[in-house]
Amino acid sequence: MANGETRFFIGQLLNKPGSTGALLPSSGRLAARMIENARIQPDSVVAEYGPGTGAFTGPILRELKPGQRFFAIEVNENFAGELEKRFPDLHVHRCCASGVADCCRREGVDRVDRVVSGLPWAIFPDDLRDRILDAMLEVMPDGGVFVTFAYLHALLLPAARRFRRALGSRFSRVESSKPVWLNLPPALVYRCVK
Numbered sequence: 259m260a261n262g263e264t265r266f267f268i269g270q271l272l273n274k275p276g277s278t279g280a281l282l283p284s285s286g287r288l289a290a291r292m293i294e295n296a297r298i299q300p301d302s303v304v305a306e307y308g309p310g311t312g313a314f315t316g317p318i319l320r321e322l323k324p325g326q327r328f329f330a331i332e333v334n335e336n337f338a339g340e341l342e343k344r345f346p347d348l349h350v351h352r353c354c355a356s357g358v359a360d361c362c363r364r365e366g367v368d369r370v371d372r373v374v375s376g377l378p379w380a381i382f383p384d385d386l387r388d389r390i391l392d393a394m395l396e397v398m399p400d401g402g403v404f405v406t407f408a409y410l411h412a413l414l415l416p417a418a419r420r421f422r423r424a425l426g427s428r429f430s431r432v433e434s435s436k437p438v439w440l441n442l443p444p445a446l447v448y449r450c451v452k
């Protein structure tokens with residue numbers, strides 16, 4: 259991650275702490291673990307939630323093959339603008355991830371098979387968390403996969419435990435990866451199958 263991007267990310271954290279929710283962008287190692295767990299298929303429609311400065315976006319774009327569709331949903335206008343400069347072909351929807359059904363309509367797709375999320379779940383109020391998860395399930399077919407990460411040091415905090423329970427009550431399978439130590443702070447990946 260270039261220094262300029264890190265500075266920009268920290269600027270957004272100071273500007274919008276209630277939606278940025280992390281001190282630094284995710285590492286390349288965490289991005290690789292997220293994408294490997296998403297297991298994108300040849301005809302997948304992929305959505306990224308909360309791309310920020312694009313820590314996962316670049317690796318996803320490099321992974322995509324013709325026939326796969328991809329769009330991003332980012333609530334922070336400043337992040338969205340920078341992303342569009344960095345990835346001119348990327349479709350960035352400037353809205354809350356709970357509006358994914360509208361994004362699908364605008365994209366002309368009827369489902370999302372893979373969601374790669376960088377959203378700061380642990381700082382969301384429960385009702386926002388639930389709205390975003392439920393809206394995702396509305397557009398995701400059975401067998402669809404949702405991947406997200408959680409910081410190891412915070413796993414026992416009440417909000418993180420509530421998030422894990424919210425996943426368990428909605429998805430038919432939830433798997434946790436081994437820790438990704440090369441991330442600040444270290445994290446694990448949840449792979450959730452509808």
Ligand SMILES: C[S@@+](CC[C@H](N)C(=O)[O-])C[C@H]1O[C@@H](n2cnc3c(N)ncnc32)[C@H](O)[C@@H]1O
Nearest residue numbers: 277280283284308309310313333334354355376
């Ligand atoms: C922790 S940062 C992660 C950024 C990037 N994915 C990474 O891992 O470095 C959280 C991102 O989620 C975005 N975000 C927060 N709430 C959101 C919401 N309700 N809908 C869409 N994006 C949201 C923030 O603006 C920010 O870009």
